[in-house]
Every structure is written in C-alpha cells, then in structure tokens.
Amino acid sequence: xxxxxxxxxxxxxxxxxxxxxxxxxxxxxxxxxxxxxxxxxxxxxxxxxxxxxxxxxxxxxxxxxxxxxxxxxxxxxxxxxxxxxxxxxxxxxxxxxxxxxxxxxxxxxxxxxxxxxxxxxxxxxxxxxxxxxxxxxxxxxxxxxxxxxxxxxxxxxxxxxxxxxxxxxxxxxxxxxxxxxxxxxxxxxxxxxxxxxxxxxxxxxxxxxxxxxxxxxxxxxxxxxxxxxxx
Amino acid sequence: xxxxxxxxxxxxxxxxxxxxxxxxxxxxxxxxxxxxxxxxxxxxxxxxxxxxxxxxxxxxxxxxxxxxxxxxxxxxxxxxxxxxxxxxxxxxxxxxxxxxxxxxxxxxxxxxxxxxxxxxxxxxxxxxxxxxxxxxxxxxxxxxxxxxxxxxxxxxxxxxxxxxxxxxxxxxxxxxxxxxxxxxxxxxxxxxxxxxxxxxxxxxxxxxxxxxxxxxxxxxxxxxxxxxxxxxxxxxxxxxxxxxxxxxxxxxxxxxxx
Numbered sequence: 001x002x003x004x005x006x007x008x009x010x011x012x013x014x015x016x017x018x019x020x021x022x023x024x025x026x027x028x029x030x031x032x033x034x035x036x037x038x039x040x041x042x043x044x045x046x047x048x049x050x051x052x053x054x055x056x057x058x059x060x061x062x063x064x065x066x067x068x069x070x071x072x073x074x075x076x077x078x079x080x081x082x083x084x085x086x087x088x089x090x091x092x093x094x095x096x097x098x099x100x101x102x103x104x105x106x107x108x109x110x111x112x113x114x115x116x117x118x119x120x121x122x123x124x125x126x127x128x129x130x131x132x133x134x135x136x137x138x139x140x141x142x143x144x145x146x147x148x149x150x151x152x153x154x155x156x157x158x159x160x161x162x163x164x165x166x167x168x169x170x171x172x173x174x175x176x177x178x179x180x181x182x183x184x185x186x187x188x189x190x191x192x193x194x195x196x197x198x199x200x201x202x203x204x205x206x207x208x209x210x211x212x213x214x215x216x217x218x219x220x221x222x223x224x225x226x227x228x229x230x231x
Numbered sequence: 232x233x234x235x236x237x238x239x240x241x242x243x244x245x246x247x248x249x250x251x252x253x254x255x256x257x258x259x260x261x262x263x264x265x266x267x268x269x270x271x272x273x274x275x276x277x278x279x280x281x282x283x284x285x286x287x288x289x290x291x292x293x294x295x296x297x298x299x300x301x302x303x304x305x306x307x308x309x310x311x312x313x314x315x316x317x318x319x320x321x322x323x324x325x326x327x328x329x330x331x332x333x334x335x336x337x338x339x340x341x342x343x344x345x346x347x348x349x350x351x352x353x354x355x356x357x358x359x360x361x362x363x364x365x366x367x368x369x370x371x372x373x374x375x376x377x378x379x380x381x382x383x384x385x386x387x388x389x390x391x392x393x394x395x396x397x398x399x400x401x402x403x404x405x406x407x408x409x410x411x412x413x414x415x416x417x418x419x420x421x422x423x424x425x426x427x428x429x430x431x432x433x434x435x436x437x438x439x440x441x442x443x444x445x446x447x448x449x450x451x452x453x454x455x456x457x458x459x460x461x462x463x464x465x466x467x468x469x470x471x472x473x474x475x476x477x478x479x480x481x482x483x484x485x486x487x488x489x
Contacts (some may be wrong), residue, residue, distance in 0.1 A: 025369045026281055027316055038269055042368065044314040067321055072308065072364035073271035073287025077402040079362050082310055083323060116314035118366065120285055121268040 003158035007168045008037075015152065015164045015213055020133075020224035022140045030141025032224065034133035036152075037166055038123035043133035045141040048111035062108030066096040066115045068130055074119045076167055091127045098131050098181040098191035099138065102146045113143065124170040125153045131181050131191065136221050140228065150217040151181035151191055154210035156198055161205050163213040178203070180210035184218040187211065237425065237440040244428040250437065251280075255430040256477060261488040263380065265388045272406060273389025277381040279432065281371035283315075286381035288389040288411075291360040292352065292400060303350020304360040307336035309367075309378060316370035316435075334459045335365065335379045338417040338448035342456035345386065346412035352398055359391070361411065372434040375446055376485070379419035384489055386411055417456050418485040420478040421446040424464055429477060445471065447478035451486065 006012065016037030025031035028044035035041075051057045068091045070080045095117070105113065115137065117130040128151035135149040154163040157175040170177050176196025182189055189207065198206065240250075247254050259280025268274040271287035293304055309332035313319040324332070339345065350359035363385060365378045389411045393404040423430050424443040433441065443464030448457035455475060460466070466474075 025283075025314065027369050027371065028314070040268075042314065046313070046317050049317070067313070069312070071268070071285070071287060071366050072310070072362070073268055073274060073289045075270055079289035079291060079364070082308065082364070114313065116312065118312060118314050118368075120274075120287070120366070121270045123270075 001158040003160040012162050018220045020220050022224045022228045030137040032133045032136035039125050039129045040121045041129040041133040042118045043137040044116045045137045047113040048108035051112035057110040059109050062105030062111040064113050066092045068092040068117045070119045074122050124167045128152050147183040147185045150214035152213045153179040154206045178206050182214040233440045241426045258432045263384050273385045275384030277377050279377040283368040284377045284381045285366045286385035287364050288385045289362045293360045295358045300355040302347040303358040307332050307363045309365040315367040337457035342415040342417040342450045344415040346414045349412035373432045416451045417448045419448045420481050422474040445474045449482035
C-alpha cells in the first residue's frame with residue numbers, strides 16, 4: 001500500500017500548526033500551553049516545595065514528579081474516566097524521565113518539583129505535547145535548565161515516514177508510532193517509545209526526522225518564552 | 232489562625248470595599264468562551280476575574296434508571312486538580328470537589344434545566360446520558376459559582392452526536408446540529424458571611440476567613456431551585472432571607488454572561 005497523500009493534506013515532514021503561551025496559570029510557579037493541531041496541553045509547575053509524605057524525601061536531591069492526565073471530555077470517543085489508569089501512570093513516568101536530564105535538583109534536597117499536565121482536547125501526540133509544554137513551564141518557573149526539551153511523534157504510515165501523527169495516522173493499522181523527545185542544543189534523545197513495525201533503516205530515518213521537526217518546535221518554545229520575558 | 236486577616240477584611244467591608252477594590256456585592260468580570268474542546272460534545276471556559284474553570288459535556292448511551300424509564304440521565308463531576316491551586320492534591324475527589332459537583336448537579340437537576348424526557352431513544356431501554364465534567368484551571372476564589380456557569384455554558388454549547396443504525400454513537404461522524412433540550416437556566420450565587428457582613432464572589436484570601444456561606448441557585452423566573460449552607464456560622468431566618476434576596480438581585484447579571 002502506498003500512502004500517497006496524508007489524511008489532512010500535510011507534507012510528510014510537515015508539523016500541524018502550533019501555538020504556545022507561557023504563564024497561563026497565575027497560581028502556579030510556572031505554566032505553559034502548547035497546541036499542535038487539535039492536541040492541547042496545559043502545564044503547571046509547582047516548586048521546589050516541601051515533599052510529603054516525608055519518607056519520599058531524598059536528602060541528597062530534590063525530586064521531579066509528573067502527573068499526566070486527560071480531562072474526562074478530552075478523548076476521541078467515550079468519556080475518559082477520571083482518576084487515571086495504567087496508561088497515564090506510564091506516560092507520567094516517561095515524561096519525567098524525558099525532562100529530568102535537563103534539571104539539576106541537587107540544590108533542593110528533600111523537595112519536590114511537581115509538574116501537572118492536563119489535556120482538554122486531544123488528537124494524538126499528547127505525551128509529546130505534554131513534554132514540550134512542561135519544558136516551557138519549567139523555564140517559566142525559573143528553574144535552572146541545561147537545555148530545553150522538545151518532543152514529537154514520528155513514524156510510518158504504509159510506505160511513508162511521517163512526522164507528527166494525528167489520530168487517524170496513529171490508529172492506522174499498517175504503520176508505526178515513535179514518540180521522541182530531543183534536547184535541541186545537544187541533540188540527545190530523552191524519550192523514545194515505539195509501537196508498530198519498522199525496519200532498522202526506517203527507525204533511523206524516523207528518529208532523524210523527529211529530531212529535525214523538534215527544531216521547529218524549539219523555535220515555537222523560544223518565541224513563547226520571549227513573548228513573556230523579553231521586553 | 233486568620234484573626235488579623237479577618238479584622239482587616241471586616242474593617243474594609245464596613246466601608247463597603249474589598250481587597251481588590253470591589254464593593255461587597257460586586258462580582259469580578261465574567262467572560263465565557265464556548266467550544267474550547269473539540270473532543271467534547273459541548274464545552275466552555277469561564278473566567279471570573281483570575282479564576283478559570285473549564286466544563287465539558289460528553290454524551291453517552293445508557294439504560295434509564297428503573298424508576299425513571301421515560302427519562303435520560305445526567306451527572307455532574309468536578310475535578311479540583313492540583314494544576315490549579317498549590318493546595319489541591321492528586322487523587323479521588325475530596326470533600327470540596329464532591330460538594331461542588333453535587334451542588335452544581337442539584338441546580339441543574341432540580342430546575343429541570345435539561346429536559347430529560349426528550350433524551351429517550353427507546354423508552355425503558357435506551358436513553359442519552361449527559362456527563363458534565365468540571366475542571367479547574369486557576370483557582371483565585373469562588374470556584375462554585377464559576378463552575379455552575381461553566382456547566383450551563385457547556386450544556387448550551389452541546390450538540391448531539393450522530394447515531395448509527397443500531398442506535399450507537401458514531402464517533403467518526405460529524406456531530407449533528409441538534410442542541411440539547413434545555414428549558415431552564417439556573418445560576419448559582421454564593422453569599423459569604425463574616426462577622427455581621429455579607430459579600431459575594433470571594434477571592435482565595437477572603438475564602439480563608441469564611442465563617443458561613445450560602446449557595447443559592449436561582450432560575451430565570453427568580454425562583455430558588457437549590458441551596459447549600461456551608462461553614463459553621465449559624466444563620467438567623469432574617470439573614471437567610473437577606474441572602475436569598477441578594478442572590479435574586481445578582482442572578483440576572485450572571486445569567487447575562489451566558
């Protein structure tokens with residue numbers, strides 16, 4: 001089968017339209033919104049603050065805690081039951097692992113930096129949008145960071161390598177979905193998952209294309225941060 | 232614990248001013264944005280000053296309850312998520328979230344805002360269920376009144392999904408143009424009592440010193456369709472009457488925002 005034209009008419013390397021805004025939740029220490037296509041991620045950062053329960057405290061370093069959640073009305077199809085399940089637990093963990101390499105929380109022993117990501121509307125690519133938003137929110141919170149973190153899903157649909165899969169492409173039976181997070185300055189990858197089926201050549205191309213796409217996401221992040229801070 | 236804050240607030244209220252310069256019975260500016268989530272059948276964002284709340288409606292098909300075979304179902308759920316306030320914690324809804332959801336539910340249910348008799352697909356077998364979910368984004372006080380507005384706005388925004396030939400929802404089809412059958416429009420006004428003073432639309436700081444509160448749901452006819460007393464301060468009958476009067480006076484200005 002040949003995937004001649006994308007379902008939404010985009011070029012194979014083309015991202016969906018993006019927008020970003022920093023400082024959207026005044027109660028939080030840092031916050032950001034990232035929208036890519038119809039997927040919207042809202043993120044708030046609280047901390048470093050005291051960590052409870054106390055037995056979780058680490059006297060050597062502060063810890064990062066991520067909570068990813070889809071709002072009950074945000075899914076394609078049925079209502080998402082609130083409370084989270086195995087999926088959101090795993091996604092929270094991989095987001096945490098994707099962000100932690102850019103932070104140094106040694107200066108904040110016994111503390112926690114809490115990241116809350118909420119999705120009011122989704123069309124695939126939610127964990128990547130969450131990471132992109134969280135990176136901006138961490139910067140907005142004024143935490144010292146070694147780099148930003150940008151993320152996008154790339155993959156395969158039939159015979160084509162594509163970036164930024166939407167729901168139709170993500171759920172297509174002949175394909176693969178590869179969420180990737182990249183540190184734009186070092187080029188290192190901090191999130192990599194995959195499902196579907198690809199060859200060794202294809203996965204290399206997929207990751208390379210995701211890295212390229214992340215450069216565009218990085219520009220959107222920088223512009224949003226500048227809009228708030230560079231005056 | 233908040234004795235100084237309370238003294239300060241009472242002094243200000245004696246002069247009919249608040250921390251942010253408002254009068255005692257004045258709401259912050261209200262803005263409502265409709266259709267903020269394309270994944271929901273209906274959705275809205277309410278901003279009440281700095282407080283921001285989202286509501287979304289998801290329709291489902293279910294069985295009617297045995298005692299109401301000729302009626303659709305409705306449910307209100309609220310999530311006071313830790314994204315919106317440093318004091319909120321993850322986990323199952325606590326007292327505040329449960330109370331909020333139930334008080335908003337009562338306003339909508341008891342006023343018969345949704346004409347549930349028109350939500351029957353096959354009598355006794357298949358009916359629409361209306362799930363209203365409220366999610367807080369930024370809590371700067373008075374989540375309850377903002378949530379009721381958000382729920383009503385999301386209901387007004389909702390369109391019924393398309394059904395396939397087996398009377399199941401076709402999630403891949405565009406929704407129909409058909410609106411939810413709404414017949415009433417309740418709004419909730421929460422009146423706060425501190426000392427011998429009344430005020431509305433509290434900021435987070437003001438909520439810290441609340442002694443008593445009364446939430447009154449008012450229909451478009453000016454009748455009362457739900458009430459909830461909160462806090463520990465006892466009220467006299469005269470005080471309750473005064474608070475109901477305040478709610479009736481303010482209700483039209485809130486409804487105008489919808």
